[in-house]
Amino acid sequence: MKNAYVNRVYDNLEKKYSHEVEFLQAVHEFFEAIEPVIDEHPEYEKDAILERLVEPDRIISFRVPWVDDEGQVQINTAYRVQFSSLNGPYKGGIRFHPSVNQSIMKFLGFEQTFKNSLTGLPIGGAKGGSDFDPKNKSEHEIMRFVQSFTTELSKYIGADEDVPAGDIGVGGREIGYMIGQYKRINGPEAGVFTGKPVPAGGSLGRTEATGHGLIYFLRNMVEEVGETLEGKKVMISGSGNVAYYAARKVTELGGIVVTMSDSNSAVYDPEGLDLDTIQALKVDDRERIARYTEEHPDVTHIEGSVWDADIDADIALPCATQNEIDGDQAQRLVDNGVKIVAEGANMPNNSDAVKVYRENGVHYAPGKASNAGGVAVSALEMSQNSIRLQWTAERVEEELETIMNDIFQNCVEAAARYGRELDYAAGADIASFENIVTLMQIHGAV
Template structure:
């Protein structure tokens, strides 16, 4: 998008939020790599659509007071950024990590808004979390923190208002604690959160959905080049839920997954991790470096996997993990495809380098949208109190990843970044114009 109006508003946002680099990163990416439909151009400026779309509806900030195992009172900060409910109730994860702050959550909530619009489903965008570090905390401490967090959050969520899910350090255990508190406070059993255990309203495939969805999307892209996953060498960063389930599904389809990583370094296994190896990591908590030694792989301390030659790179760890230097290494090793498994793991400079080098690049809002899509399936099952079997949900997930690929590529010559952003942008603009100011 380019115009004097957009340049003026972008400059205003940069000035107003100069201390929020993560938020500015996504604003600038969406601005640079989106195409507005010509029929909206006049109204876009007259109704100040750009600034309205980039600005969250509200930011809820609160303190979280909780008691640790030594009977000491601790205080953390909690937030919920409700960015947009133009096309459906707010939807997005909750993250517990020391790096969480308002800028990070605004960045994630804006990206979530576009991601959710891209799915074609009726869901808006939000994100929440706290600067709480669960590492080293007992189960009782994590439970008490979740309960204290929900004591504040419950006023602002609900099955037709805002439906949080899990994110970094918020898995099914934490969702269970959060939901249990919500149920008691509201005296209601409703689908106010997703990512629950199957026994109390959760959905099959939800745990696997983001990783499986990544692979389903990759298969769609490869098919446009008359290729399959069979024999493709894949480098994956991360060793969490998304990375491991992506590795699991890719291995099952014949790919050679040669890397996984964590904050200490990366595992390289030249012959490709087998399904049994990946299952072992999924089912048993263990050190990745010790696992590398156990299977006869190589452990590279303090390094990331982007120095490894591969056909396909899937960054699945965290935002901005893959920078320009990493991109140049991958390009030098003739990578053909880069798919974002985590939320915006590539810096804008890295994305520019891939595009200039002719590497096929697909953004997170397309590649990892299987998680939120399956959360929406869980919302539907909760609404009618009727669960669906694993095979049916997996089939629905594959179908929606096919639709998302179509949304990205239709009329954009397989420029997945511009295609994804533009489909979401124009859908949101239509809704905003139709609903008035």
């Protein structure tokens, strides 16, 4: 980065939060993209635009005591980072995973702010979660933990203040428990969470939204270079909702899903995976993906990361977690023919990986643009809750497709304004930054 103002703000941030690696990575990548905008607007320094941009409105941390099935009291740590309400009520998911810490919550809240702005919907940015690990926990243990977690969280959220949703480790079951506990404390305010089960006020199409939205964005990328998804071999990491519904949509549009994975291993079939088996294992029963080979013994089972395997493919869709692809793994993708990478998770490519894509002409879409479908439909769920109506699945899907097409077009146009044609990462950062700066100027020095 060459701009003196950008460098000064980043250097100060690095000194202050040197231990928050993920947060610093997200900010550095963002600053690199928006530097040309700062060059054109020296007045932003006087208004402390960047300094205000990188500090969340508030960070809430708290302990979560709960009792396991043996009667032992357990303690976990939880966070809610309310990053920005410039665009509306705080909005962002809740993650239950042992890796959760303040740095990860800040990076996710920072990214969420700009992602939400790209949707064109009135939602601010936030993120929350706990280092609680739901794996190998009983149904009752999960319920007791969630109830304790929600008791404290409920002090800081509301339908017009902060509306959490799910994320890694938090699905419809966990959101259902959160709603129940919130109502027990505060009364029947259904709209305070999104990603709810449909009978509890959730939106049709929300479960599929992130995966489908990813593929709508991907389809635009493919068409931009004069091709279609028909016959394209697609690597997907993960096997949760995002990965599974992305795989279904790829197949529907004529692509061939050749890999899926979980935290331990992956499966590979050059002829295309059987998604009905994936559904039975991962969506219905939450089994390990390695069991796929019991029904399909000819399929290749890969120990460890799918990105360490040599697999011929045209497209890669990382849908698991942050920093799952490093520079060496990105180079392997390039060497094996991958031309397009679109993120279904939040920041799954580290900085070295993104550099490899740029150096090799790979078309790369960042999560703040390509995986915005989930939060977009969450905002639509908020609208439905407000008017006490439920839209049809078809209407939700049409709205989602329109939003993702608009995000793509905004990224293309923003990148082109600064001579970065088809640089979707730069376009997403620039477009969202311009949106947020406009709101900052409207609101004044707050």
